[in-house]
Amino acid sequence: xxxxxxxxxxxxxxxxxNLVVFFIGIxxxxxxxxxxxxxxxxxxIINFPTNGYDIFLGLGCSIVAxxxxxxxxxxxxxxxxxxxxxxxxxxxxxxxxxxxxNKPPNKILNIIALGLNDFNINKYKKGILQKxxxxxxxxxxxxLNPASSYINIIGVQEYRDIENEIEELxxxxxxxxxxSDNKIELKLCNIIPILYCRYDNKIYKYSxxxxxxxxxxxxxxxxxxxxxxxxxxxxxDDLWNKSIFYNKAIDKWRxxxxxxxxxxxxxxxxxxxxxxxxxxxxxLFKGNYRRTFYSYNKLIETHxxxxxxxxxxxxxxxxxxxxEKKIVILKAYLKTKKIFLYSPSVIxxxxxxxxxxxxxxxxxxxxxxxxxxxxxxxxxxxxxVTFEFPDLPPNYFNIINENYEKERIINNNNEVYNLFDxxxxxxxxxxxxxxxxxxxxxxxxxxxEGWEIKNV
Numbered sequence: 001x002x003x004x005x006x007x008x009x010x011x012x013x014x015x016x017x018n019l020v021v022f023f024i025g026i027x028x029x030x031x032x033x034x035x036x037x038x039x040x041x042x043x044x045i046i047n048f049p050t051n052g053y054d055i056f057l058g059l060g061c062s063i064v065a066x067x068x069x070x071x072x073x074x075x076x077x078x079x080x081x082x083x084x085x086x087x088x089x090x091x092x093x094x095x096x097x098x099x100x101x102n103k104p105p106n107k108i109l110n111i112i113a114l115g116l117n118d119f120n121i122n123k124y125k126k127g128i129l130q131k132x133x134x135x136x137x138x139x140x141x142x143x144l145n146p147a148s149s150y151i152n153i154i155g156v157q158e159y160r161d162i163e164n165e166i167e168e169l170x171x172x173x174x175x176x177x178x179x180s181d182n183k184i185e186l187k188l189c190n191i192i193p194i195l196y197c198r199y200d201n202k203i204y205k206y207s208x209x210x211x212x213x214x215x216x217x218x219x220x221x222x223x224x225x226x227x228x229x230x231x232x233x234x235x236x237d238d239l240w241n242k243s244i245f246y247n248k249a250i251d252k253w254r255x256x257x258x259x260x261x262x263x264x265x266x267x268x269x270x271x272x273x274x275x276x277x278x279x280x281x282x283x284l285f286k287g288n289y290r291r292t293f294y295s296y297n298k299l300i301e302t303h304x305x306x307x308x309x310x311x312x313x314x315x316x317x318x319x320x321x322x323x324e325k326k327i328v329i330l331k332a333y334l335k336t337k338k339i340f341l342y343s344p345s346v347i348x349x350x351x352x353x354x355x356x357x358x359x360x361x362x363x364x365x366x367x368x369x370x371x372x373x374x375x376x377x378x379x380x381x382x383x384x385v386t387f388e389f390p391d392l393p394p395n396y397f398n399i400i401n402e403n404y405e406k407e408r409i410i411n412n413n414n415e416v417y418n419l420f421d422x423x424x425x426x427x428x429x430x431x432x433x434x435x436x437x438x439x440x441x442x443x444x445x446x447x448x449e450g451w452e453i454k455n456v
Contacts, residue, residue, distance in 0.1 A: 028056050028057075029057060029060035107138065109140075111140070111141045112143075114143060114144055143188065146163060154192075189243040195208065202221060206220075244425045264429060278387050279296065281385070282430060285382055291451060320374040326376070329371070330419070372384050372385065396416055
């Protein structure tokens with residue numbers, strides 16, 4: 001066992017150790033009196049050394065005194081560093097790179113990073129890592145979504161081409177997974193909250209320092225079974241459960257805009273509920289109207305024009321005045337008076353539950369729930385992505401039903417959280433695909449023509 005772990009265990013159990021030592025001393029003193037002094041007093045000497053009384057009494061008193069002094073020192077001195085022991089910090093050091101060792105772990109490697117450069121994984125280390133993966137090493141990586149609206153901001157702050165680094169990471173993983181039975185698992189998220197690495201049973205948390213375009217890291221090392229280790233592991237697990245699996249088709253969805261958006265809607269609809277015929281729809285706004293442009297799973301798409309301020313989309317608009325705090329909404333029509341709100345930028349608030357102004361779906365009475373996420377362009381709300389459920393899966397409905405009377409759902413380890421995050425990710429990618437213009441001539445014509453509401 002590592003000497004640091006042993007020292008940490010001793011510090012955390014100092015009181016118990018001193019108590020055990022104290023009673024050992026008491027037992028030795030009792031032996032001195034029971035087997036020596038009492039028997040000698042009756043002149044019934046048994047086969048022990050004649051000075052056994054002095055030996056056991058002296059040894060017992062010394063041990064008792066030592067345990068008392070040790071306890072006092074622990075109370076006065078060690079308590080000053082109790083928070084370090086409580087969190088289980090094994091080591092603190094600095095480094096220009098944050099991969100903890102040239103030697104790969106044997107069983108588990110979990111990483112949260114912006115790209116391979118964060119962990120200084122060069123060609124040589126890639127080769128060693130790949131050999132370990134083929135032998136059974138489990139690797140999970142969480143990195144920034146290439147379509148995240150924060151990627152350019154982070155790139156400026158870091159003085160790095162973050163987008164290119166992530167592209168290289170995705171390419172490396174694709175190439176490796178295509179030739180290996182044991183795969184590297186990768187998920188994408190929109191915000192990287194911490195830089196993190198689990199290296200078998202050790203946890204590394206990194207604080208980065210950027211000065212004069214040079215980066216270094218303060219590295220905090222924890223054992224997996226300490227308070228700090230469990231805390232950071234839970235952050236990774238939570239982020240892993242809420243992020244989306246990388247799929248080659250998601251990688252920018254380059255190509256024909258119309259085809260890309262339709263494939264994207266199909267992909268996310270199947271993630272949400274593989275056996276449910278969810279309708280995915282992209283609506284754009286112009287003036288006081290909204291119009292359906294792209295859709296998945298609709299039998300016939302007629303590109304209806306509606307008042308943008310009515311229905312669940314109208315509620316989405318009312319909650320999305322600030323592009324920095326995108327709010328995704330879920331309206332379960334089986335529970336007509338409530339609406340569920342979630343913003344990935346304000347995770348601490350959980351899922352808020354508000355009174356709804358919508359009593360039913362306008363012309364889609366066969367739908368039991370509608371999930372909607374906003375679309376922004378240069379901080380302007382330009383549209384929305386909606387997912388319409390003909391049957392809300394029981395696992396989602398049960399969570400909604402259980403929390404219906406509450407003000408918010410704080411527990412973020414449930415499937416409704418995951419549902420919101422999937423919709424949010426889809427919206428972020430579609431914002432990238434739409435860009436500043438509609439590229440397809442047919443849809444460009446639809447957008448530029450006069451919009452009017454028709455009775456259907």
